[in-house]
Amino acid sequence: MIKYTLITLLCSISLLCSSATIDVRLVINSGSHSLTGGAFVAAKTYSVSNTFEDNSDIFIWNHDDIINLKVVNLDSEPHGLLIENHVNISSILSGDSVSQSFTLAEEGVFRYFDPLNSPFNEYLGLSGIVHVKSVLDTSSYFYWDIREIDSSWNELIILNTPPNLVDYDPDYFTINGVSSPDINMDVLARPTGIVGEEFKVILVNNGQSIHSMHFHGYHLTIATDSKRPSHVGRSKDTFPLYPREHLVLSCTPDKPGEYPVHDHNLVAVTGGQQYATGMFITMLIAE
Numbered sequence: 001m002i003k004y005t006l007i008t009l010l011c012s013i014s015l016l017c018s019s020a021t022i023d024v025r026l027v028i029n030s031g032s033h034s035l036t037g038g039a040f041v042a043a044k045t046y047s048v049s050n051t052f053e054d055n056s057d058i059f060i061w062n063h064d065d066i067i068n069l070k071v072v073n074l075d076s077e078p079h080g081l082l083i084e085n086h087v088n089i090s091s092i093l094s095g096d097s098v099s100q101s102f103t104l105a106e107e108g109v110f111r112y113f114d115p116l117n118s119p120f121n122e123y124l125g126l127s128g129i130v131h132v133k134s135v136l137d138t139s140s141y142f143y144w145d146i147r148e149i150d151s152s153w154n155e156l157i158i159l160n161t162p163p164n165l166v167d168y169d170p171d172y173f174t175i176n177g178v179s180s181p182d183i184n185m186d187v188l189a190r191p192t193g194i195v196g197e198e199f200k201v202i203l204v205n206n207g208q209s210i211h212s213m214h215f216h217g218y219h220l221t222i223a224t225d226s227k228r229p230s231h232v233g234r235s236k237d238t239f240p241l242y243p244r245e246h247l248v249l250s251c252t253p254d255k256p257g258e259y260p261v262h263d264h265n266l267v268a269v270t271g272g273q274q275y276a277t278g279m280f281i282t283m284l285i286a287e
């Protein structure tokens with residue numbers, strides 16, 4: 001079960017936009033991530049619930065909002081929380097919590113993650129997405145938190161045995177913590193729209209592998225490329241995405257239909273060595 005925190009505040013018709021103050025209780029949980037084919041791996045995630053979720057929550061906030069954040073560590077190990085450009089909590093002991101208030105002073109897409117035991121804690125699932133929007137931005141957005149899992153790594157990391165980086169051989173591939181066909185049920189992930197109306201897709205690679213997402217049916221235009229800013233404005237159908245990189249892609253569909261998107265690295269459309277699952281989603285566009 002995926003749980004999201006979606007907080008969108010629109011200005012009233014008055015010319016004055018005031019910032020909101022939002023209380024967020026973010027919990028670090030450990031548990032079993034259910035994978036395609038009935039498999040499970042040990043994982044750790046951040047969520048607003050005391051119950052383990054398969055993927056860390058995606059936060060959508062408005063520029064200038066004030067966040068009163070309390071991070072609670074329910075895991076047996078110390079963990080931290082870094083939100084790029086906004087927050088740096090270096091360590092929270094097991095059973096402890098840290099509170100911090102901050103203003104969302106910058107618009108954009110930011111990763112949040114555990115800086116401890118890098119890259120293994122963020123690999124286990126302690127990494128997610130924060131999107132800070134202009135209060136005037138009424139665009140339709142979809143979110144893909146892209147990562148892969150080497151189930152043998154999870155077993156070792158949970159036992160505090162660092163795996164060998166050169167042995168990384170992922171066998172599961174997820175978007176927002178789930179694989180095809182279940183990912184098509186995720187309304188925050190699955191692009192839906194209408195011919196002639198722009199939508200945007202935010203892709204964040206929270207894994208350790210390079211992925212390359214191929215869109216059928218349409219060309220999309222790069223609105224943001226965190227790794228290669230000079231590529232902004234390019235229009236094409238396949239987009240490489242490096243670890244810790246994010247992209248914002250814009251699409252204005254020119255025809256109706258259901259069109260697939262998948263990782264062009266075809267091992268990523270498998271799960272537990274079974275084809276076809278993994279990173280495969282469809283866009284559904286109405287007339």
Ligand SMILES: [Cu+2]
Pocket residue numbers: 214215216262
């Ligand atoms: Cu393709």
